Amino acid sequence: MTAALGAPAHRYYLFGLTIDSDIGLPELVQGDPDRKADVRVSKGPIDFGRDLEEGVHAVDDGMMLVVPDVARFFVSGGSTILVDAEAEVPAENVRVFLLGSAFGLLLHQRGILPLHANAVVIDGHAYVFMAESGGGKSTLAAWFQDQGYALLTDDVAAIGRNDAGNPVVFPGVMRLRLWRDALEASGRDTVDFRRSFKGETTYEKYDVPVSETAKADRAYALGGIYILNRGDSFRIQAIHGVDAVHALFEHSYRGGFVYDVGAEREHFSECVRIAKSIMIHEVFFTGRLEALADEALSVIGHLSDKDD
Structure with missing residues (x-):
């Protein structure tokens, strides 16, 4: 299935996991060289399942994620991801799916709850902001970063448990993706940032690196x-x-993916546990960028109200 694995070129920390990777992942924080790796990311080729269509498929002892014209990702045991990229595909395009869907599949295999969310550290706790794609998660997170708050993760918030059994949010991908209008409204210029998906001119999202002072590198309650x-x-x-x-x-x-990996019962049980122990609120934003600062400050005032 794979070639023999040599020494990994990179060591990272992501979603509470130590990652050994043959692929450079500049969006991630460096991992502890003295810790045992939890996950190995390797480059292909994958010599089976080449006739599979777009999507996720159960293959042998793992799952195959097929992204046409980009790559195939074989995810197994919550501990290995094998990447077989198409020739000439830009590395950043492969990373979009590796750090997104492929790692999402791996988290489901490991029983770690991934939410479609950003997380920001405020007053020593992690606050998670969930939304559908285009719902303003990254725009809000960029505002928090500009105010000096630490970003814990962008787009995927992995929820686990500490030694006491309490829910924590692990550090995730250290970059923000902003649509052009949100980028410009934040005072940034598109010429200073690269598009999130190279070669796609109609997808006007840009990657905004997180400043070193705004990165969170440990789990928070x-x-x-x-x-x-x-x-x-x-x-x-x-x-x-x-x-x-x-x-x-x-x-x-x-x-x-919950159903693909057969984890419905465990996933639902964890959702129930979190809903019983953590306050969940809906926030209705007007969507007007000029009102973002006032509305974000109202959110801070709300979460800081201990009597709520």
């Missing part, structure tokens, strides 16, 4: 979860019980 929505006026409201569990399930990153 989960302080609260906010679901970002659009509304005619700004407001925040709590959700409870079945609605809270449903929201977590619906905002699970690549939620369909």
